[in-house]
Amino acid sequence: QKExxxxxxxxxxxxxxxxxxxxxxxxxxxQYFMWYRQYSRKGPELLMYTYxxxxxxxxxxxxxxxxxxxxxxxxxxxxxxxxxxxxxCAMAGANSKLTFGKGITLSxxx
Amino acid sequence: KAGVTQTPRYLIxxxxxxxxxxxxxxxxxxxxxxxxQTPGQGLQFLFEYFSETQRNKGNFPGRFSGxxxxxxxxxxxxxTLELGDSAxxxxxxxxxxxxxxxxxxxxxGSRLTVL
Numbered sequence: 001q002k003e004x005x006x007x008x009x010x011x012x013x014x015x016x017x018x019x020x021x022x023x024x025x026x027x028x029x030x031q032y033f034m035w036y037r038q039y040s041r042k043g044p045e046l047l048m049y050t051y052x053x054x055x056x057x058x059x060x061x062x063x064x065x066x067x068x069x070x071x072x073x074x075x076x077x078x079x080x081x082x083x084x085x086x087x088x089c090a091m092a093g094a095n096s097k098l099t100f101g102k103g104i105t106l107s108x109x110x
Numbered sequence: 111k112a113g114v115t116q117t118p119r120y121l122i123x124x125x126x127x128x129x130x131x132x133x134x135x136x137x138x139x140x141x142x143x144x145x146x147q148t149p150g151q152g153l154q155f156l157f158e159y160f161s162e163t164q165r166n167k168g169n170f171p172g173r174f175s176g177x178x179x180x181x182x183x184x185x186x187x188x189x190t191l192e193l194g195d196s197a198x199x200x201x202x203x204x205x206x207x208x209x210x211x212x213x214x215x216x217x218x219g220s221r222l223t224v225l
Contacts, residue, residue, distance in 0.1 A: 034213075036216075041218070042218055043114070043200050043202075043216030043217050043218045043219055044153070044200070044214075044216050045215075045216065046213060046214065046215070049213060088152070088153065090153075097155050097158070097166045097168070098143070098155060098214065099155070100145075100152055100153040100154075101152065102151075102152035103152055103153075
């Protein structure tokens with residue numbers, strides 16, 4: 001079993017839709033949870049970062065962490081064509097190694 | 111503030127050759143990590159350097175090596191290239207002095223093609 005599993009894609013939604021992206025993990029040592037966004041031909045950029053269970057909101061983005069179920073989610077409200085990108089979940093424990101999900105490519109249709 | 115700079119952006123090599131990739135972190139950042147990104151495996155951790163010391167290493171063969179200089183710039187080297195080494199190599203810097211909390215800033219990557 002991989003340490004981090006991310007829902008496979010690709011995912012295509014109409015503009016204005018609510019998008020839900022999910023990852024599960026198996027390593028109980030993970031303490032820090034992140035979502036990165038990667039546009040084509042660019043490096044990943046940090047979207048959201050949390051270190052506890054619960055929800056964290058930033059504009060149209062909400063990150064949710066459930067440590068008891070080893071499950072994290074990213075919700076995008078009122079999705080825009082500019083949100084079209086690959087989204088990667090990532091997790092870290094008390095060491096310096098980040099473990100990424102494989103990523104899901106999201107396309108928001110105008 | 112300048113971001114993470116990686117050079118070269120694109121390169122083509124043949125099997126058996128070696129390659130050196132360079133990364134300049136954000137000014138003031140002392141931690142540099144390297145990742146390999148492929149369509150099949152996604153992003154995989156190669157190694158991390160902090161203050162010129164390798165702090166963590168991923169599960170890659172010894173053909174993959176790296177180093178960090180006193181100005182925090184980092185290089186990674188891949189020797190005896192194989193076709194499977196074709197990938198996007200990403201460098202990321204972090205300002206944290208201790209435990210990496212994952213707040214990494216990535217460069218745009220060096221895309222290596224091995225023929």
